[in-house]
Amino acid sequence: MTPTPTQESAQEHDRIEGIAAPIPIANLDTDQIMPKQFLRGIDKAGLAQGLLWDLRFHGDGSPREDFVLNRGAYAGTRILVADANFGCGSSREHAVWGLQQYGIEAVIAPSFGEIFYSNAMNNRLLAVMLPEADVQALLGLAASPAFEASPLRLEIDVRRLEVRSPLGTHGFTLSPRHRAMFLEGLDLIGASLAHRAAIxxxxxxxxxxxxxxxxxxxxxxxxxxxxx
Known part of the structure; x- marks a missing residue:
């Protein structure tokens, strides 16, 4: 984990806004998010290529045209809307790093694998838990014909703890520590170094x-x- 303390104001870290891609797969585990063959390096480099490899590509390496992230309209996706228990399975932190390298800044789901959630929040990949009914409504909306040409866009306001969508405003919770880390632009190491004098x-x-x-x-x- 690389420290990312910054001198920027909290205003620059208080929201994530952009294209939201639907991933309606329950129990999507970290082995699928970042397959084992991409864990051979000794650093974080090159993990974007491996993200959701078996879902994005055929066995011969050609793209699966029906997978959402391979559609041209979803270039630049910043948010995933996922199903329950996203990130279950092994504890590999590479799953979080790969999502971030691909450009994903937040995942919205009804629930997350416990270790994945900790890894995500400590690396400033925002993991937002909404009620099952709200997530299913967003998944249905994102997959509707109305958003085929122009994908669903969402806004996540970390200061107000709200997700804003065409369906309305959805509130969520974060621990005070995680909320402060996001607003201050810090990962876990950066947050720890804020207490360097005491350490x-x-x-x-x-x-x-x-x-x-x-x-x-x-x-x-x-x-x-x-x-x-």
Missing amino acids: DAFAQRHWAAQPWTRDVARRTKARLDGLA
């Missing part, structure tokens, strides 16, 4: 009381290197 002070007190614990890994490695 440093704690470390100094700890090392003063237990000096043998300071730099123990470095000193152990140096000793083993000497023995070698």
Whole structure:
């Protein structure tokens, strides 16, 4: 996870607005969101290619023309409207990174896999939970003929905790910590570094009381290197 603290005002982080693509598949797990063959790198690079690979492509690598993200009108999709238990399965954080690299900034669903939800929120991929009936209504609306040529667009207001759609306004909840992170433009590391002075002070007190614990890994490695 890369820290993304910023000096921008909270106003620049308070909403996500754009094309919303429907993914009406319940229990879409992280193995499908980011298949295992794309986990070979030692960094986050290149994960957009693997996003929803088996849904986006045939076995020979050619695009599935009927899949929503392969339609020209959905280029630049920023929001997914998904079915229940989105992101269940393994704990791979690559599923979140791949969504973000593809340009997805928020996923709306009735529920999420617990680990995926934590990974998403800690990386500033907004996971919005709405009631099942509201999500099904949005999925139906997005798939309706009225939005074939010009896809559904949604606005998510993090400050007011509202999703705005042609169907009206849908309220949602976030923990105070996650809401503050979004408004301040911080991921989990950035939020932690906001307390750097307190962290440093704690470390100094700890090392003063237990000096043998300071730099123990470095000193152990140096000793083993000497023995070698």
